[in-house]
Amino acid sequence: MKAHVDKDTCIGCGLCPSVCPEVFEMQDDGKAGEIKSSVPESSADTAKEAGDSCPVNAIEIE
Template sequence: MKAHVDQDTCIGCGLCPSIAPDVFEMKDDGKAHVISDTIPKDSEDSAKEAEGSCPVNAISIL
């Protein structure tokens, strides 16, 4: 699985790294970014939870 954050849509609320810290991080631009190209197997559920919790639907889990 892979994660993607739409940088144009992201509002930098910080919810995704709080739910899935192995997948997402906040950077100096104030927006969330994906840490690695492939989601670790043990983080797939939390990544999907972060996708569903994003208030602006900026996250895609593929």
């Protein structure tokens, strides 16, 4: 499973790292990014929750 944040769409609300800090972080540009593009099995459910919770649908989980 992979995670990707679309930087052009992200508004930097900080929700995804608060839901899944193992996969997402706020970066120097003020927007979210992936710490790891490959989502660990132990974080799969929370990564999906972060993607579903994104208010602008900037997160893709495959």
